[in-house]
Amino acid sequence: MYRVLHIDSDTRSREATERMIDWTESGFSLQARAVPETEARSLSDLHSFSLVLINMNRSHSESFRLCEKIRHRSRVPIILLGGSNDFNLARQALIYQVSDYLPAPVKETDLLASLQGVKRELELRASGGMPPPLPLPLPSKRTRQPSIVEFVKRYVQEELHRSITLKRISDDLHFNCAYLGQKFKHEENMSFNAYLLQQRMEKAKRLLEQTDMKIYEIASEVGYTETDWFYKKFKEYAGISANEYRKQLFVTA
Template sequence: MAGGLITDFSIHLHADYSSAILPLIRREDISLILLNIRNDHLTGMGLCEQIRRESPVPIILLGGSSDFDLARKALMFDVSDYLTDPVNPEELARSLEAVKRKLGPLSRSNTPSQAVGEAAGERDSAASCSIINTIKQYVDEQLHQNITLKRISDSLNFNCAYLGQKFKQHENMSFNEYLLRQRMEKAKLLLETTEMKIYEIADAVGYTEMDWFYKKFREYTGTSANEYRKQCFITA
């Protein structure tokens, strides 16, 4: 399926079967592909791989799952965006606008080599953003596990030092600082809203050693976990 839904995009072609898409790409001038993978994620990923062998055309995947491995595969195929099911119309609109901005320099610039360079730079920036979002999604889903940037970089087939540098540039903090913040904020939320035992909360945010959890929590909040919970009950 090719085309778009906002300014400067129009539905140009439509394909009901994946086998019809590659011939369309070969003979038509297509600037964007919207690919609905809601009913068959694996076939959708296979089609992305085939498209990438022949064309750098931007692809937005619609109706994906929240499964980290599928998002990682989409990233490897340089997909412009991966929208989970159900697709949010506002998110789709933002994705289309982002693609439009990437395509813009090619049509506005008078210098072809400069235009290609600018477009490549924007694609790299967008790819970095997608990588960072994938990392953050992984952290959110696996917060209770032993998370390391090395493990994530291996799963994404990236150099760990490179990924750490990109993350710091994008988030203005190191990956470990981000991970600590997510764990401590989740711990605070659980202390505020549940009756879970402290050791259960520590385990839920990825700490198997209680002394280490107590130390990190005090460093982060300036108080102990027990004192923090008491303060919440008093203020409530």
């Protein structure tokens, strides 16, 4: 059973969170409760907890100050609950390597999924299969805060030859999938799936232009296991088939 430190200055919201799910059945136990006024005492024994749960309903800035203090001491997983649906807040959460950021209203299914993600991480750490993440440098006022979308785009570029879904990425980054999708569309003005298709097709174009790779090899290189499906998606994207695209290059050369 993993012990959880629950930090919430509002008694009513704290009790609502505790009643939201069956914590014991999920493998977690709310062994302690704390409010920001007693944070110094609460943070002195972080090593005895497996997860810190922070409710952000009252003060976002206070919650992030808590995250900063925790990260100076520990790599313990953190879940932030009840923040507003604001992209900048999600970026700040990423700075402190929180395991998940669940904006209000928090859904039972999202909280359960987040807890299961933390549980998998803890089990991997315990088995030696996953070392605790290295600490990120905490931001100064002049430091540009990285965007979670930048991490997603980097992930796509590095894994383009594989099967990629936003769900898989959100699990790896410990972020809520629906929220991550909203933030991606907000920043890039296109959905994640549209961006993924664009990156696959543009890379396929470059390979057709710059290499003599066979079509099925290019399809595999950009993440398609079925060549026929690649043919279909390429023609929809480019307006002509992959073979015609390559032939056209020789005609215009």
